Amino acid sequence: MKIDPKTFIKEFQLNVCIQCGTCTGGCPVKFRSPLNMRRLVRETFFTTNPSLLFKRPELWACTTCSTCSLRCPAGVKNVELIMGIRNFLANQGEVPSTIRDALENTFLQGNPWGRFRDRRADWAKDLGVKILGEAAAETLLYVGCAPSYDPRVQNVSTALVRILQKAEVDFGILGKKESCCGSEIRRMGEQALFKKLAKDNTNLFKKSGIKRIITISPHCFNAFKNEYPDLTIPVQHYTQVIADLIETGRLRISQALNLPVTYQDPCFLGKQNLVFDEPRKILTSIPGLEFAEMDRSKQRSLCCEGGGGRMWAEGGTEGTRNGEIRIKEAVALGAKVMATACPFCLLTLEDSAKTSSLTDQIVVKDITELVAEAI
Amino acid sequence: MSLEPKLLGFLCQNSADLCADFAGMERKSYAPNFFPVRLPCLGGLDAFFLLKAYFSGADGVLVLGCPPGHCRYKRGNETAKRRMQVIQGLLEILGIGKERLDFVWIHPSEISKLVEVVNGFNERITKLGPCGFFQSEDQAKFHWMTELKKCDHCYQCKEVCPICFCKRCYPESFQNFGLGWLVHVIERCTHCGACKDVCPQGIRLFEIVQLLQQKMSELNLLPLSFPLPQGSEKAGIVNITK
Amino acid sequence: MKKIGVYICHCGTNIAATVDCSELARFAGTLPGVKVARDYRYLCSDPGQDLIKKDIRELGIDRVVVAACSPRMHEMTFKNLLSSESLNPYFLNIANIREQCSWVHKDRERATEKAKHIVHAAVARVSRHEPLEARKVGIKPSTLIVGAGIAGIQAALNIANGGMRVVLVERAPYIGGHMAQLDKTFPTLDCASCIFTPKTVEVARNKNIELFICSEVADVKGYVGNFTVAIKKHPTYVDHRRCTGCGDCVEACVLKRGVPSEFEEGMARRKAIYLAFPQAVPLKAVVDKESCLFLSKGKCKKTCIEACKAEAIDFDQKEEVIEKEVGSIIVATGYDPFDPHLLPQYGYGVSDNIITGLQFERLSSPSGPNRGEILLKDGTVPKAIAFLHCIGSRDENAKLHCSRICCMASMKQAHLAREKTGAEIYEFYIDINAFGKGYQEFYKRVREEGIYFIRGKGSEIYKRDGRLIVEAEDTLLGTPVEIPVDLVVLGTGLTARRDAETVAQVLGISQSADGFFMEAHPKLRPVSTNVDGIFLAGCCQGPKDIPDTVAQASAAAAEVMSLVTKGEIEVEATISSIDPEICAGCKLCIEICPYSAIDFLDIRGISSVNEALCKGCGACTAVCPSKAARQRHFTQDQVLAEVEGLLAV
16 A cells, blocks of 8 residues: 655654654663664655555554653654554554454454453452442443453452442442453554544443543553543543542551552653652552652653553563663662552563562552552 | 625734734735724724624624733723623624624734634634625514614604713714614613603614623623713712622 | 825735736725825835825825835835925825735735725725824933843943943842853853953943842833833842941851852852852842841841941841833843753753753852862762753743754853863754854864764753763764763753743833744844833843843944934824813713823813823723714724725725
8 A cells, every 4th residue: 555655744743853863862662672763753754665664673662652752842743653654554464463463352352362351350250349331330440451351460450449449439340341442552553443442432431421430551541531532521540539539538548568669650641641749649648658769750750661562562672671670770779669550560560570580679569559458 | 706704803003913914024824804904002992993894894803902911001902802892792682693703812923823813713704604784684683783773863862861971972973873872871871761762763772771781791791880970960860880 | 175196016026926016006096085096116215205206296196095015114214205295294094915915815816805905995094184293202311221131231331331321220139140150151261250340340330320239120101211110129138338248247147058049050058148249249248038037037146237347237128119210221131041840851950960051150160169160969070971952942842942052052061061070071962053253163172172962962861870871862873872971961041031921011012922022123123122212132032142142232222322312202193182072071081091191170071181191092082982082093083984994895
């Protein structure tokens, strides 16, 4: 399929680029893959053969952390260009096989891992959670794929349910009817499937009569808040909810956790949506918890490499993983716990602790797990 | 090739008109059916200028001036804003619709904003269609105007009105005395009702004034306080101050 | 019988390329009252003007419409033309068919059609014009200069040495502005204090300059030639007539740690009572009431008073407001540096040893906290230093403009740092803006010294293993880099002062889109504003280096002196008047007049305009129910004719 590069130039504002290199300079995988954002922008601008240009494996190394787009002084839509290229490749059927499988799985079973749709809510069956459709509730707890199916992340879901129940929040889950939010699908290039998921999910949310949505994953949070065109129901990430519950006294933190803890700002929660304070408020309200801030925090937080479809990518990067760098940073700080607020950060950092052989010095826990221990 | 719909602009010299000149220097582009009139300050923008615009065939009027705090003559822009709001209420009642009058603050350096505003206003008025105010015989839409058009300048209403103190009646020289006089008394009407049955053409002045005052209170526009001139022969009148 | 002449200007191709001028002239010829209608290539030229003069003389033309560029360009030219032919200049009407027609519309047919509407309106209006006499106002000979940085100082000296009086108002306790904080200046490496101290000392000594420090301009009333300004003198709690600047009070002040010093950009601390810096002019102590324990909390032994041999400290000092009458004003309020907290990726305020350009100047300055040595927070000498260009400038996420001087400032600082520390120096840049005299040569010198230039904007700074890491890409090599350094100097840009909007409102001037004050014309009138009698000098109008600042200050001074020398200026005759026969004495005009320019004549029971105070805003005419109040040149008749003329062709 021949595409006119001019459409790319116009859509992603490539002609305003001044080639300053801020994008490449801030890219979390700049030393891990040949991906060079600045050069890609210029090459796309001048190319006469985009099909050839885009057939490069390093285009799949991008984690869509969006640092490039956020910092660009000229207004180029960098990360959107990557997503546009991946969309072009997906339409050609030219995506890596593991990505293709993830996309197909989502289409068939509503989650990229291809687990059975009907078993999506199994993790919650003994928790006494309302299923919307059978019962009504004010708030939807949108669980997400990893928190539904991955055993490690299911602990997070369980912990959050306990917290919400303790604080007497009226909530329900969609159960089997829940489908993937589509955030990673869009980032892996399947725009059409994303649009379908967005439309179906929006209708489902509207029909269920809920007034608010809480998500576990910042990726779902970002998709609902910023990328779903017709969703007007307010969306919050669970850290915003828990921080508010603590501040208004509806959740009492009674147990002490005498631990030195640090926190990884997830890209989709932190630098993309500017939610920095709430997770910190939660952690510092736990008695005995010594909070230590890593130097690279907030807008400078180092991407764990879990986003942008990387969870389903094989290889394409080399050298020390960012996750390992982070774990080592945390250990050097004296932290015994690395707190996270994102399922992908949780999985990649925990894996990195193992591969760095530092599991005896530090554990990786989600904020929900820490709070659940403290109430 | 016509220049329709006809949009009239009142631009204050220190901001909007200067901005329009800058837009020209930068070769920006906006709708040619926009006709600007330059005034030293929007404070001098008379209600009659606006009415005249619609009477002369304007489909929309756009008023552009210095933002609050930036008026070179201190408060002209804010006085104008209030006046615009009263006129918008009048336009609603007359069937013209308040969307055909817009009021925008603009700094002289806001060139892109000027272009956006003019083009946006053009789009809006194009969608609304021609105003057809004074020409139209559409009785249903402009029923108040149809009534007011019957005015044959007998001035009975003016004679009985207790708050009419001018030595020279300016509305007499306006195209339609009824409408002109209405704009005049709107803020000061004491609801005495003397004008109720006095019009030989049966124009319901009392009603329309009440309607407009109601519109104003909906917009939280309290009537300005009106001192009566000393030595006024029409005694026993109370000042309206709220 | 009016005889209107209509003249359509081609303005070369500026108008003629889009508007059919001969068709427009033909159309104008058909309008009522028009005796002759012509089109010509350049009406403002001598032959163009002669064309009009000829018609006035031979055809008896008594009213003129010129359809051409904006009246801002040539209204004066054509008014003078009419006067020279003994016609009242107010019988002129300029129709703007360039800036507001041919330059903004692309379609020739529609642009021509619109031009017809404009000319139709202009003819209708001019036939209702009345003869008016221009008012002349005198120019008071003294000048107010707001801000005593290098711009204000230069302008003040030019004017004072010309024999005219200057009121110089400065907010800080010292004069010299940001220049006083600089170490050596590019490209000559002159020491800033050395070159300007002669000027500051002269300011203090010059009998024609009245200096107010710790003061601000609170209010400005009046108009060109006759401004009344209110100067608010903040209390310094020290009697400057007695203070000798000995510094004993500072020694004695009980505040042990003190507060961050503004002059030192927070790199050092000062006491509550302090001297700005050792060479400050004037060298007088001031008390900061927020940090002073006595003034803020009422609890202090007041050891300062004990220590002062001159008995100069006076805690009862109050704020004073002083009124001055001046003829003109020069605004020289300077700039604020960009606050890098707004770009968190650089870790400013989070990690030590990440500083701004001005902070580096203080480190490098011999009067600074380290006596000119470049040292890290822990007192050691840095082995590697990075200078990041374009921080807060040329950035969609900060300010769009280029701050012009920071490339040169960074390179100068790199040179000084290299000289003093021998460290490895990296300049992270996007473009090198070395535009001025000697600037390219300096750039070469700095390269010859072995300073590394990496073409790539610094993307992030973070700490690792005790060092600061600069993340960027060497775009010329096409490889990403992480350079470990000990000290990072952020090339923070110049922005408009935080209170620029308030100052603009007080003065009645405008700001450009970037926040700096707006000049009357970007090319041809760089020191004037849209308010007659108020001029701009220095960085308050836009970022610039010292040579350009001094040049602009002298230009502003020249404008002022030209006004004063002339002694009088013509102001608009378009003021209001009230017809005593029609006025019913309702006083609505008096209530609404923002200048209290209308008096009530009790005996006659009517209102009357005080022509000296009227500014011609038209508020009274709009509010007058009987239109007894009318604004000359913007009467009901005239404006209504224009409105009708525009719409009903």
